[in-house]
Amino acid sequence: MDKIGVGYASVTDIEKKYVMDALDSQRLSQGKYVAKFEKMFANMHGHKYGVMCNSGTSALHLAILALKEKYNWEDDAEILVPAITFIATSNSVLHAGLKPVFVDVDIKSYNMDPDEIEKHITEKTRCIIPVHCFGMPCEMDRISEIAKKHNLRIIEDCAEAHFAKINGKTVGSFSDIMACSTYVAHTLTTGVGGVMCTSDTELSGMLRSLVAHGRACTCERCIASDGNQVCPKRLKTDMDRRFTFVRLGYSYRVGELEGALGLGQLERVDEIMGARHKNADYLIKGLEPLEKYIQLPRHPENIEHTYMMFPILVKSESPKSKNEIVKYLESKNIETRPMLPLLNQPIYKEIFGDIEKDYPNAEYIDNNGFYIGCHHGLGKDELDREIEALTEILTGGGYSYLK
Ligand SMILES: Cc1ncc(COP(=O)(O)O)c(C=O)c1O
Structure with a gap:
């Protein structure tokens, strides 16, 4: 029986064509593909x-460092x-x-609960990082209001929610900087990778500098050029600006192959998203009869969820525990993952102590949440297997019994 994984990367002819073109061009460091991908991805998320x-x-990391530099945050700032x-x-x-300061989450959306934010704000708080978990957007209107009231910056972590929308507005566009992962199994992938988007010219320069060792030259032109042109700005100063370093930077760049792969994926966004929405709708419909036992990822109509995963929370009414359900699914070759437990991680217990009990919703999710796949690589047969296995373990009857 084939394994039903939680994640999936599909590479089609268009990605292959762009990657081959990049290889043929012999330019493997950043070039036209990276530049095109950056522009298109940023624009699709409401940024310049x-x-x-x-x-x-x-x-x-770089989003935090850029804001720290721009707004002169102290070394003991709280986020x-x-x-x-x-x-x-x-x-x-x-x-x-x-210093990260944790805020409990809403038990329905699994995202930072706006009602919980203000009690953690102190005179040292400088920034909020809402994370749109599993593809579900946070309540950004309320979070933005709180940030404005307390003069806090916002970085949206959109790693799990590329292209998700609130009232037609894409996530990422509610913040100073949007940070994103494009690692395999994320909705859009470049193999390994990440993207930072902003509409602030100064911040974009800082990010471009930080990503490349802290160099002075941060204009987009060098990146988009074919490598044969020398930017006129570069040699205007005594030291070539491209090899002048003005801040302590990092070597966090990717090259043309990731740019080419990303551009191909971007051109397929509607196809990828369409399949995920269709699959999630099918799963929700099929699992509806089990809703007294498990919480499904439902959301208001003004929200566009992108279902990077299909999160399930086991309710106290369930006849089976999370562990029993997960073991059963795995025995049926259906992969599961825990729902991002954080405060009970050994390293966090070592750093922060035993704080999980102060976050009752997170604690409940840590103990009772898991997710399964609903990605664009799954068809009706696989989705039926997921529905059937959950129905069997929770009711003792097969899917056909419920139909
Ligand atoms: C919410 C969230 N933030 C950040 C990351 C980190 O991304 P990466 O693995 O590309 O470093 C991930 C990765 O899965 C994530 O899910």
């Missing part, structure tokens, strides 16, 4: 500038992050030398 980098974690997210979100705050 995009900067590609080697991971979502790097994107978050609010949700108590449920992939560990990279809060790790990036630690990597930047700042």
